[in-house]
Structures are given as structure tokens and as C-alpha cells.
Amino acid sequence: MNNYIRNILCFFIYLMISFNSYVTGIEKTTYSIRRDMQLFSVAKIDYLAQTDPFLFVSLSDVIPYGGNNENIQYIPEKNLADSHQYQYSKRQYLITKPYRANLMKDLGLSENDQVFIYDYALNRLIMFKISELKALAVIDLLSYQQNGPFYGYQYMLGFAITPPKAFDPATTLVYFGKQNPFAQQKLTLLKWEKIDNQRFPKTNDFEVDYSKPIKYLLDRITFLANANGLRYLVQYYQNSQRLIIEDSKANIIADFIHVVDENNDLWFLNGNYNGIYYTKQWSGYLFENQSLVVFGFERPLSGCPTINFINPSYDRLVINCDYRHLQPMKDLKFKKTDQ
Numbered sequence: 001m002n003n004y005i006r007n008i009l010c011f012f013i014y015l016m017i018s019f020n021s022y023v024t025g026i027e028k029t030t031y032s033i034r035r036d037m038q039l040f041s042v043a044k045i046d047y048l049a050q051t052d053p054f055l056f057v058s059l060s061d062v063i064p065y066g067g068n069n070e071n072i073q074y075i076p077e078k079n080l081a082d083s084h085q086y087q088y089s090k091r092q093y094l095i096t097k098p099y100r101a102n103l104m105k106d107l108g109l110s111e112n113d114q115v116f117i118y119d120y121a122l123n124r125l126i127m128f129k130i131s132e133l134k135a136l137a138v139i140d141l142l143s144y145q146q147n148g149p150f151y152g153y154q155y156m157l158g159f160a161i162t163p164p165k166a167f168d169p170a171t172t173l174v175y176f177g178k179q180n181p182f183a184q185q186k187l188t189l190l191k192w193e194k195i196d197n198q199r200f201p202k203t204n205d206f207e208v209d210y211s212k213p214i215k216y217l218l219d220r221i222t223f224l225a226n227a228n229g230l231r232y233l234v235q236y237y238q239n240s241q242r243l244i245i246e247d248s249k250a251n252i253i254a255d256f257i258h259v260v261d262e263n264n265d266l267w268f269l270n271g272n273y274n275g276i277y278y279t280k281q282w283s284g285y286l287f288e289n290q291s292l293v294v295f296g297f298e299r300p301l302s303g304c305p306t307i308n309f310i311n312p313s314y315d316r317l318v319i320n321c322d323y324r325h326l327q328p329m330k331d332l333k334f335k336k337t338d339q
Helices: 001-025 099-107
Strands: 043-047 054-058 077-084 086-089 090-094 114-119 124-129 135-139 157-159 172-177 224-229 230-237 240-246 250-258 263-264 271-273 276-278 280-284 294-295 298-300 305-308 317-320
Touching: 054 135, 114 157, 250 263
Parallel strands: none
Antiparallel strands: 043 054, 054 157, 077 086, 090 135, 114 124, 114 172, 135 157, 224 230, 230 240, 240 250, 263 298, 271 276, 280 294, 294 305, 305 317
């Protein structure tokens, strides 16, 4: 091996050691999770044969489960092919009394409660009484190609909804209860501009070595957006993204670190990348009488997305998504199956 190749290899080994040492010093921001409010996402069910596509809100994340018999009190038409396990043959069931009554009881809801469906991109809200909605058990996306029989845990339990066609499931949130929690003040889609690295605030706990800039995702380093009288500053370093929010006097009022790992990735910042226009980062007053929120930076690879409150006294809020149906479709071979 000649000296040139040897020097190149040594250089790359040095970079890898430096990178690993640097990454271990970065810790993802830790959060407490709010338990006083339950939000849900909307899924489009378009993989069942002999059934037109429809929108569905899964509440499985908040339904008490337990073992393979978990849904026997909710799903009708049990098939006792196995004396030890309840099994089911269909990919979709309409949940009717008394099963619906069991479901409502365990959810802590009444038929007279409302479902509030809010598209924050359009600032549009519609409401239904829960009694107007069909309760369904729908086979999850990871199980629908199987021939069955199916176990209870393979179903998503929830309600079919029929909002106007203009509603986009990707920007729609759902709340079940008696009062509307949404402020209905249009959120701001953050518009980013690239700025000099030196304009990013220097803090005591972490400072970037600007003499050795590290490129991340399309050479993006530091970005700025202005909204709600605040400055939103994003900087990428190594496998991490840092979001700092300043008030009009340049005081830091929020500081978030998002780390790419086996459970989490990052969305592109809003804008056009390779012909795809991303509209992920939003901020504003989402909830009545509560702090400003900011969200749309992290892309969970497992689990569900979250909403951050800019006021640090508020815990982060999870959007219940029953992430089984969010598995990448490119990894699945879609074909219609009998229902």
C-alpha cells in the first residue's frame, strides 16, 4: 500500500472516530408527555377489497389491551377455531351493540359527546355527535394481506368519518369530548431562509465549531423563520438539528434538540426539494387559552408525531396515530383481498 492511500485511509478513520466521539456528546431533548388531552390522526383506508376508500380515526392507542384475547369485548362474530384464542375471519367489522357500548365505556365517552375534526392548514372545523359515526374494527395495514384467521390485536378500533373532500388527513387532528379544544386561529407555515452560521445563538451548553463546518442534508446549515413576533432558528450539526426560538429582544424562550437515530428522522424544512414541496413546520395558537405551539420537525420511524409548546411549562402532546398503518407503503406489495 503506497503512502498516499495509507494517508487517505488514516484520514477517514480519524473522521469516523471524531464523528462517533462527537455524536455521543449530543443528547436528544427529553420531554414529559401530557395526559390531560388525547388527539388523534386520520388514516385513509384504501386497501380493503369491495370497500370504497374511507377516512378512519383509530382509537386503539388509548383502548386497554391485554393478550391475544384483547378485543373479544369489542368485535362481534367470534370464530372459536382455537379453543384458547379468539380469532376472526373478516378484515372489517361494524361494531354494534352491545360491543359498541363496551367500547364507549372503556373510552370514557358517551354517544352524546362530540368529535371535533380540525384541519389546521385550512383553519376549518367540523363537528359530529359520536352517535352519528360508524364504529369499526379494521384490519391493520401490516396484516391485511394474510388469509386469516386474525387475532384481536391485528385490528384498529375506531370511527369512520366523512369530512368535506377539502380536508387533508395529513393536516387534520381529531378530538373526542364535550368542548372544542381548538383555538381556530390559523397557524403559520414557517418560511425558511438560509443565514450565516454566526447568527445562530451561542449557548453555554453547546457551541458549534464554525471553523470546521459539517454539512447535513443538502448542505443545509443554519436557517431562520419569522412568525408570531418570534424568530425560529434551526441549525444542523452532525446527526442533529437544534431549534432555538427567540422573542423580539433576542431572549431565548425555547430550545429543542432533535437527533436522528433508529427511532427518529427529520423532515425537510418547508420548501421544494427534488420536485417535492414540503409543508411540515407550523407554529401558532392551536389550542384555546394555551401556549403557542411548534411542530413538524421530527419524523418518527416508530411511534407517533408530537406537538411542542413554546412555553416550557407545558409538556409535549402526542398525536395518537396507531402507527401500524403508517408503515412505508413502498415496503408492502399491495393487492386487493377479499374482505
